[in-house]
Amino acid sequence: MTNQRQHPARRGQGELEGLVLSALRAADGPQTAGSVQERLGGGLAYTTVITILTRLLAKGVVSRERAGRSFVWTPVSDHAGLAAHKMRKLLDGESDREAVLASFVTSLEPGDERLLRELLGRAQAEGED
């Protein structure tokens, strides 16, 4: 408990990514890592902010441009995009996840597509009667 209070920055990576993205999105125009750090209220070290921004860049949620000797960062996506990236990584990495994430539809087997189109066509025709 006390340990956590001494290190407010010791939070989950996901939470930090959300915070940095929020700060970047709240600003108008591209920001340097230093100004992002300022906007976060100084709770995070400069290197941490750089690390998080680089991670967001890898996820395609922010972009960066060189401005002089450093980079300026721009958000290209919102929290829904960040969540989508994380969820996709989870879905692609875990094949046997039925009991946690019950999918709406399972993949079609060969021959299923033709059968399915027939069934839907019939449903359409009956529905129009």
Added chain:
Amino acid sequence: MGVFVFLPLVLPLTAWPIARLADRHLHPRTATRLLTALAGVMAVCSTVCLGLLMVVGTAQLPGNPLPDGWSDPEVRAAVPYDGIAGRVAVPALLAVVAACAVTLRRHRRLTRRAHRALAGLPRTEVAVLADAEPYAYALPGGAMSEDRVVVSTAMLTCLEPAERRALFAHERAHLAARHHRHLLAVRLAAQANPFLHPLRKAVSYAAERWADEEAAETVGSRRAVARAIGKAALVSRGTPAPTLAGLAAPGPVPRRVAALLAPAPAARTWPSAFTAVGMAAWTAAAGTAVSAMSSANSALTLAVLLHAATPL
């Protein structure tokens, strides 16, 4: 003890006919509950018997913790002192325990990770993710999180309003009926005894059908649910599995759509014994009862033997 200790290991075979017939002849709610219960009881019995066999098997290991009287020829004659079964039971039981532990850990980790992925979003029941890949999932709540329905924007754009309502109703039905518990239970059961695998497949199909029927009732249109499933499957189809076309039976998606285009199933609780499905259900019930009695009998016999062999 004798042959009884081996029975629960093979009795899951008596549930195969009902696992095959349930999808067309039972209401999906009945099928899900019945098959999960059968699988659960049979898996526990089978594991208990593996454990008993293991106790017998360890008698052959040097330095075993069993009492000395155990090696008495009379005691040995009363238990299935089988050089092979006892020795096989040790790694088999270890494998079962390890596989179940891994599954449970993975289940918890996956639930946590999925909730963490949604952490930045507004805390609404439906989480809409900006993704070009179409998908929709029901995500049950964990220790610190609520139930969520996860759906991508690509999935929503391909559905019409009535079909979206059907999709949400389907996912909510999964969450309300706690289907993930059934799915986890049969998964563990199939790991405890591979003969229970057909029951696992049958339960995962029956749970989908159950949610489909609930959704049809909620939106008031079986056809809207059928269309939602059909469209979702057509847009999200991946690369087809390399199977021999023509030999493959229809997969779960067309069967679900066909079932929704047919009249609603009757909500009977237990089928008549004079039909094929009734016979199958009774066979499975009898198999489960025999399984339970055999394992209880074996456990009791072994306990009495151990007690008698302990010099106290």
